[in-house]
Amino acid sequence: MPNALSKVFALLIAVVILFVFPIKNELERQDETSRMYVLNETIGLVDSVRNLGYLSPRMYEEFLDELAATGNIYKVEMEHASLIYQPVYEYNAVSGTYDAVEGEYEQTYNSTYADVIGECLFPEADPAAGKNYEMKQGDFFTVRVVNQNKTMATKIQEIMYGRSIMAEKIFVNYGGMIKDEGN
Numbered sequence: 251m252p253n254a255l256s257k258v259f260a261l262l263i264a265v266v267i268l269f270v271f272p273i274k275n276e277l278e279r280q281d282e283t284s285r286m287y288v289l290n291e292t293i294g295l296v297d298s299v300r301n302l303g304y305l306s307p308r309m310y311e312e313f314l315d316e317l318a319a320t321g322n323i324y325k326v327e328m329e330h331a332s333l334i335y336q337p338v339y340e341y342n343a344v345s346g347t348y349d350a351v352e353g354e355y356e357q358t359y360n361s362t363y364a365d366v367i368g369e370c371l372f373p374e375a376d377p378a379a380g381k382n383y384e385m386k387q388g389d390f391f392t393v394r395v396v397n398q399n400k401t402m403a404t405k406i407q408e409i410m411y412g413r414s415i416m417a418e419k420i421f422v423n424y425g426g427m428i429k430d431e432g433n
Contacts, residue, residue: 277403284320307380331359331390392425
């Protein structure tokens with residue numbers, strides 16, 4: 251009897267080594283391939299926006315369609331940091347007021363996020379009447395993409411390790427300065 255039990259145990263170990271680990275490794279490679287694909291698509295979108303100076307509804311829809319081709323669900327966050335020049339003020343002790351210093355300005359950035367950008371691209375009143383989201387030269391545009399569903403590799407890892415694992419396996423962050431303004 252102990253001999254039969256050891257054979258069953260050896261058979262289970264052989265199944266795990268010969269089938270489960272290779273499948274797990276292949277699924278992890280698939281996640282890495284998906285991450286590289288999402289990175290390339292994100293780079294393509296952001297570089298187009300940086301070169302053109304605007305994001306069009308068509309560009310954004312094509313980007314989402316390309317992401318959907320991986321079979322995962324993604325959360326896409328966009329940020330547009332627009333360059334603003336503000337005058338420098340100095341306190342005038344004689345008059346008790348703040349006066350602008352002539353010829354001196356501070357550069358600051360005002361950030362706009364995906365909800366406002368999305369409303370410009372696809373207005374709630376008439377989504378078909380969407381227009382380009384325009385940016386100026388010197389602004390920054392950044393896109394962050396994170397998967398929301400658990401991939402097959404994550405599910406296999408949860409079974410093997412016996413614990414819950416975060417769903418976020420594919421995450422990409424890419425952005426840069428706007429080089430040209432859309433006309």
